[in-house]
Amino acid sequence: MKKTIIFFIILICLCFQSLGVKLTRAESATAAAEIQTGKIKERLEKTAKEGLETAKDQLEQKITAPQKKAYIGIAKIVSDDKITLEYHSQIYNITFNDSTVFSKPSGQTKINPDDFVIAMGFVYPDSENLSAHRISVITSPQPPLSRQLITGKIKEIDGTKITIDGKILNLTSKVNFDIKDIKNPAVDDLELEDNLFAIVTLDKNGDINQIKTVLVIPGRNNPASQEPTNIEASESAAATESASEIE
Numbered sequence: 001m002k003k004t005i006i007f008f009i010i011l012i013c014l015c016f017q018s019l020g021v022k023l024t025r026a027e028s029a030t031a032a033a034e035i036q037t038g039k040i041k042e043r044l045e046k047t048a049k050e051g052l053e054t055a056k057d058q059l060e061q062k063i064t065a066p067q068k069k070a071y072i073g074i075a076k077i078v079s080d081d082k083i084t085l086e087y088h089s090q091i092y093n094i095t096f097n098d099s100t101v102f103s104k105p106s107g108q109t110k111i112n113p114d115d116f117v118i119a120m121g122f123v124y125p126d127s128e129n130l131s132a133h134r135i136s137v138i139t140s141p142q143p144p145l146s147r148q149l150i151t152g153k154i155k156e157i158d159g160t161k162i163t164i165d166g167k168i169l170n171l172t173s174k175v176n177f178d179i180k181d182i183k184n185p186a187v188d189d190l191e192l193e194d195n196l197f198a199i200v201t202l203d204k205n206g207d208i209n210q211i212k213t214v215l216v217i218p219g220r221n222n223p224a225s226q227e228p229t230n231i232e233a234s235e236s237a238a239a240t241e242s243a244s245e246i247e
Contacts (some may be wrong), residue, residue: 066122071130074140075115083135087116093129094119103136116140145201145209153219154194160187164196169211179216182224193219 050172071092073085083094094117104111111117114137156163160171171177171187179185179194195217203209218225 005111006106045172066124066131068119068121069123069130069232070120072116073116074112077204078111080111082129083117083119085119092119094121094132094135094240095129096132096135100132101133101134105137108137111135111137120131130177143204145203147199147201147212150196150198150200152196154190154192154196155193157187157190162187164198167208169196169198169200169214171211171214176213177216178214179224180218182218185216187223189222190216191219191222193221195219 007187015177023081065204071085071087071094073087073090073092075083076086078082081097083096085092085094100121102111106205115137118136118138119130119132121130123130125172150164150167152165154162154164162169162171177185177187179189181190197215197217199214201210201212
């Protein structure tokens with residue numbers, strides 16, 4: 001009996017000892033995991049801080065860095081170190097120095113007011129002026145030609161030149177020319193008071209630059225507008241002839 005009691009006591013002691021070892025190991029594992037988690041957190045915070053500082057530095061560099069630009073326009077004011085350009089009612093100031101490269105037409109020694117200029121360089125954050133590395137005088141671009149429809153009655157014919165509404169149209173062979181009810185029309189088929197419709201392009205001064213298409217509807221003076229007077233007579237004669245054949 002005593003031996004049995006002693007055995008149970010020893011067994012209980014061993015169980016408590018084993019449980020204590022397991023608890024100790026669990027506590028050690030938990031502490032190690034917490035240390036590892038803390039290290040990872042510190043590393044992430046450090047990386048995030050470094051990334052934020054890097055992004056901030058890059059943003060500051062971008063803000064303070066000069067911007068590459070090019071301006072075009074008509075030179076309005078030209079001085080020893082500055083040109084004022086105007087383009088579409090906007091004003092642009094261009095500065096230059098001894099290192100600026102100039103490109104001008106042959107025989108031109110300097111940039112003059114009313115020259116059309118393109119300036120390339122940098123705009124710095126503390127200035128609205130373009131610091132030019134290169135300034136070139138180029139040919140001013142021509143505005144697109146505008147189209148217009150001209151209509152009216154022909155008032156004068158002089159060869160291929162037709163006067164209509166105070167405007168003179170030169171109807172050359174390049175013009176797309178058409179007269180109603182006339183095949184292969186020519187200028188010789190035109191008459192005074194014919195109704196003319198012309199699509200033309202105008203230059204910057206509003207003058208006719210090119211004639212695209214011309215359509216003419218014959219007027220009262222043009223034989224093409226008149227019905228033949230012998231149509232009824234021809235039809236009547238044909239009917240009489242047919243009746244005679246039947247009889």
